[in-house]
Amino acid sequence: MSAILGRMLRMSAHVDDDNWIGRRIARLRHERGWTLAVVGHKVGLSTTQLSRIESGGRQSSVGTLIELARVFGVTLSELVAEEPTRSFHLVRAGEHAPHESANGTMTTLSGNYPGIDAILLTIPPSSDAPIAHHSGEEWLYVLDGSIEVTIGNETVHLESGDALHFPSLNAHSVRGLGDGPTHALLVSTESRTNRAGDTARSQ
Numbered sequence: 001m002s003a004i005l006g007r008m009l010r011m012s013a014h015v016d017d018d019n020w021i022g023r024r025i026a027r028l029r030h031e032r033g034w035t036l037a038v039v040g041h042k043v044g045l046s047t048t049q050l051s052r053i054e055s056g057g058r059q060s061s062v063g064t065l066i067e068l069a070r071v072f073g074v075t076l077s078e079l080v081a082e083e084p085t086r087s088f089h090l091v092r093a094g095e096h097a098p099h100e101s102a103n104g105t106m107t108t109l110s111g112n113y114p115g116i117d118a119i120l121l122t123i124p125p126s127s128d129a130p131i132a133h134h135s136g137e138e139w140l141y142v143l144d145g146s147i148e149v150t151i152g153n154e155t156v157h158l159e160s161g162d163a164l165h166f167p168s169l170n171a172h173s174v175r176g177l178g179d180g181p182t183h184a185l186l187v188s189t190e191s192r193t194n195r196a197g198d199t200a201r202s203q
Helices: 002-016 020-031 036-043 047-055 062-072 076-080 192-202
Strands: 099-101 104-108 116-123 137-144 146-151 154-159 163-167 172-176 182-189
Touching: 020 047, 020 062, 020 076, 036 047, 036 062, 062 076, 062 116, 076 104, 076 116, 116 172, 137 146, 137 154, 146 182
Parallel strands: none
Antiparallel strands: 099 104, 104 116, 116 182, 137 163, 137 182, 146 154, 146 172
């Protein structure tokens, strides 16, 4: 009973803690003995930008969080929450744990497994997100609302029911359109090279 209560308290603390993710990033970095410059170089951020993310002075984009998770060798779910790995991962409708990001509100729906990161995004209208690029692929499905996605030099307008799949190593950004927020599902995978390497190491 005490273990369940402790888990509930940790989860509630994370929901109310505006800088839980920043401190988690800092702790993972310190555990590995890496400097701000080392991690910043790996994810394409300056030491100032990364320091502000760790201190809570800047919200990270979803793309940067995905890349940070892969650099640290953890899943996105592990980076933004503290959930043990089980034989399955279940998120009930009433148990969503949203986190603010530079893209809007993100809710991780995938568990502590390395294959994919599944995210529910709530993108505010007329919002501009930082340009992101990271290894792997992304699949984006618009549940309702409308957004504009720029990939390299091309721009795509997505409405409810539209889906977009692209290599996420290409520079990309998402902008909310219309008068209300857009809800979208984002699924990100690691590159096939990384997955093959993980499989080889596990054999």
